[in-house]
Amino acid sequence: MMKRVHFPIRTDDSSGLITYPDQIRFFSNADLAAMPGHIIAEYSGSLDLPLYGPSKPSVRPLLVITQVTSDRSTQTTVAMDRHEVICPQGATLSFTAELRGEDSAVLPLSDSFRLPIRQQGGRDGLLLATLVEGIVTVSAPFTVPGDDGTWLVDEAAINAGLPEAAQMRFAGMTVSVFRA
Known part of the structure; x- marks a missing residue:
């Protein structure tokens, strides 16, 4: 089952690379404006994501x-x-x-x-x-x-x-x- 989530943009301190959980599908760059510092994606994994948290329902402008x-x-x-x-x-x-x-x-x-x-x-x-x-x-x-x-x-x-x-x-x- 796909869940819509906001993933914080974060880096792995040791490598400087951006890291994300597995099993996600990113949306277009237009979605970045919805929540600065986050990437909106769909997550199909079975793990809970307490570190990342599910997205709050957004109200369209x-x-x-x-x-x-x-x-x-x-x-x-x-x-x-x-x-x-x-x-x-x-x-x-x-x-x-x-x-x-x-x-x-x-x-x-x-x-x-x-x-x-x-x-x-x-x-x-x-x-x-x-x-x-x-x-x-x-x-x-x-x-x-x-x-x-x-x-x-x-x-x-x-x-x-x-x-x-x-x-x-x-x-x-x-x-x-x-x-x-």
């Missing part, structure tokens, strides 16, 4: 939208919770969000990731989300004919294809684009 702006602000409506926007076709929306840890503090991570967006009716789009020191920015142009309608971004879409350690919680976003 939360992506929280903090600001939505539009280049057509007089024609754009943003809901109080920032999870619903109504804008005219031709508008470009800019979203700012924070990636927050379990203690609600902004996580000082920098990266970029794809942000899939789906129009009701089945059309797919892809935006680039840029993460700098825990602050995410996304520019979403709705300028192409046919962009009118309702567009959705949800937690499942954001996390699709990401390793488990890089996944995040997200309340979702709806953008309704009307013909101007």
Whole structure:
């Protein structure tokens, strides 16, 4: 049976080599950010690992939208919770969000990731989300004919294809684009 565990990164004082118990399978380097000083792995051995300890269930970081702006602000409506926007076709929306840890503090991570967006009716789009020191920015142009309608971004879409350690919680976003 495989158990998910955090292995401390430690060295054997005599050799300087990193040592780990047998029968483990390491995950990608993205998992290292989840718990600094540890490597996340699956362990299939039968020995108890009191020295290393089983992993505590981790809470995925939360992506929280903090600001939505539009280049057509007089024609754009943003809901109080920032999870619903109504804008005219031709508008470009800019979203700012924070990636927050379990203690609600902004996580000082920098990266970029794809942000899939789906129009009701089945059309797919892809935006680039840029993460700098825990602050995410996304520019979403709705300028192409046919962009009118309702567009959705949800937690499942954001996390699709990401390793488990890089996944995040997200309340979702709806953008309704009307013909101007």
